[in-house]
């Protein structure tokens with residue numbers, strides 16, 4: 084809770100801000116940018132009406148070619164007008180004719196979250212400006228090396244080991260912890276929202292579903308997170324949930340990094356919920372007091388006892404015993420028993436051998452070749468219908484693993 | 487990373503915190519720019535109008551011409567338009583802020599949504615002037631924006647009906663407001679920390695508090711000191727001022743009373759003054775508690791920091807100066823005075839921005855062609871997800887107290 088009055092300075096004093104945080108690339112910045120003047124002491128900015136602030140901001144960036152397409156945005160690579168070698172990504176929000184209530188909630192959520200979050204493992208938002216006709220443009224840190232899903236899926240060309248997994252997971256967990264520290268839930272953590280920067284740093288991106296959980300009584304919606312990465316409390320439509328929904332998703336990413344296909348898959352919500360029950364264990368009053376009271380709780384026809392360590396050791400032995408402990412703590416069915424993002428970071432696994440790989444040594448996609456624009460073909464979050472992952476998945480029969 | 491560092495990374499600190507002097511000069515600068523624009527436009531119009539009729543009856547016919555536009559006939563004789571002064575402009579903003587609180591209360595919205603809406607309004611008017619964007623056209627859209635950013639999710643149609651405005655009136659300025667907010671939507675509220683402080687005080691009263699390192703006392707000792715605290719002498723609370731809280735239940739009642747009073751101050755006074763621009767959320771929260779119960783809060787503060795901490799005097803000074811602002815409260819002008827200011831504004835407002843709805847429509851009309859989107863399945867799916875989420879909120883929303 085942010086209530087200890089431990090501010091070292093009253094905000095009204097003009098001391099220099101000493102916080103270290105990610106800086107935009109070395110391109111020259113003026114003090115008027117909404118997202119870049121964070122290192123300046125807060126003296127009175129030169130008075131300027133906001134319209135001219137925006138125009139000034141817009142002129143700083145140049146759009147080049149398109150590199151990605153999301154559900155509601157086109158993503159371009161671009162550069163600073165003043166520094167053509169410094170690349171940026173410009174996410175241009177498409178006008179959404181279907182959303183009749185003004186600026187869409189996705190956009191608002193994404194901007195709101197990213198404006199607050201400055202962390203090496205969270206995609207940096209340098210600026211927001213509107214181009215003519217009220218198009219919103221988000222100027223983002225450019226990630227030329229694709230996303231984690233591409234690496235996970237490309238089993239032919241991309242090879243990695245536990246040290247690499249630990250490095251990626253470490254970066255992901257720090258990002259998630261930081262979000263939670265700022266009272267922001269991401270709610271859509273999955274491999275294709277984890278982008279890879281030029282230096283190999285992993286960046287949590289796509290905050291279109293993020294929301295604040297500052298208010299203890301805030302009601303939450305449950306059908307957000309992409310299905311495979313969604314925790315059981317959301318399937319049961321719990322109305323009050325917290326940071327640990329993201330922790331479940333992080334656990335799913337960890338498992339997927341090892342397996343190289345999604346750990347828990349289903350074609351429908353019900354199927355996926357059943358998969359959780361089969362794979363992790365069936366939620367009952369014993370392992371999760373109160374679960375039967377949840378709105379969408381379905382009494383199970385077949386109660387699978389909560390899986391114990393040997394089950395995980397069989398599948399994830401490469402992580403080592405303590406890695407498996409960590410993963411199991413993220414898969415606690417009862418959200419109250421699940422590890423928080425802080426506890427995850429405090430886990431002993433991080434200190435153990437092998438040490439995480441250095442980011443410059445992490446594997447690159449396609450074995451290193453940069454394939455620009457290929458994301459245009461892929462829809463977010465979808466599996467290639469006849470993909471390898473599918474075949475492998477079929478080989479492992481989760482049903483047969485029940486003890 | 488400490489709490490302080492987290493806070494300093496926030497946009498509230500980076501973009502929306504000022505020294506009193508910086509805040510004042512920002513407002514003055516904004517007002518001067520807007521007033522100059524109005525005056526310049528007025529002057530050039532006058533030049534155009536006056537040239538053909540210059541030889542004729544001069545001033546009078548000019549005046550008639552001008553009166554058609556905006557002036558009520560007072561300014562036409564003088565060379566300059568009589569503009570709202572900086573102070574008047576601010577009074578008008580403050581007045582509409584109090585109206586905004588009324589609307590949020592009428593809508594029975596959670597405090598956080600109301601508080602965000604109010605802070606949006608105050609932030610917006612740092613780099614925009616009422617001369618350009620009269621508050622009467624801005625408050626309803628701004629409140630709706632807060633409804634969205636705080637995930638309150640009342641639909642536009644419902645809101646428009648309740649706020650007695652058209653959809654266009656709500657939506658047209660949305661972009662302008664967002665721009666004025668420099669697309670920073672997050673507001674950190676002192677209200678957020680208050681329940682935590684309340685719980686801590688209760689556990690101090692119970693003698694079960696977790697004592698911070700360096701405070702140098704046990705929980706029991708703290709409990710004893712708390713019981714022995716005098717009541718606020720300045721407050722003439724009749725009997726309760728005389729008696730001392732001798733037992734735990736009465737101590738808890740005292741804490742509760744302070745909590746309620748602080749909560750009220752944070753939901754009203756704090757939103758109508760400049761404290762958000764000048765202090766951190768925790769300082770504001772402590773200031774509200776201090777006003778509610780000075781001895782209690784002064785004591786509580788000593789449990790939060792080691793007595794020897796060099797920070798203590800500075801923090802205390804900040805909290806006290808914030809409390810002074812809260813105590814003085816906002817100065818909201820009377821309805822009559824507000825009407826006078828509104829009338830005056832009508833005569834001097836920026837003629838380019840008279841029709842926000844029309845301007846917005848023109849922009850959107852042009853924009854649509856450039857950005858026609860081929861409907862993708864994925865997009866539909868996402869929207870459906872959004873819609874069903876919203877329906878979920880609506881259907882099951884009202885039962886906040888479901889757990890109870």
Ligand SMILES: Nc1ncnc2c1ncn2[C@@H]1O[C@H](COP(=O)(O)OP(=O)(O)OP(=O)(O)O)[C@@H](O)[C@H]1O
Pocket residue numbers: 150151152153154155156158172174206223224225226227275278288289291458462463464864
């Ligand atoms: N900063 C970036 N650098 C490089 N490429 C990016 C960047 N941001 C996004 N992209 C590319 O654009 C694609 C779409 O971006 P993003 O996921 O943010 O959009 P979206 O509309 O939220 O999509 P969805 O909701 O479908 O995932 C990404 O999958 C990625 O390929």
Ligand SMILES: [Mg+2]
Pocket residue numbers: 153275276289463
């Ligand atoms: Mg995405």
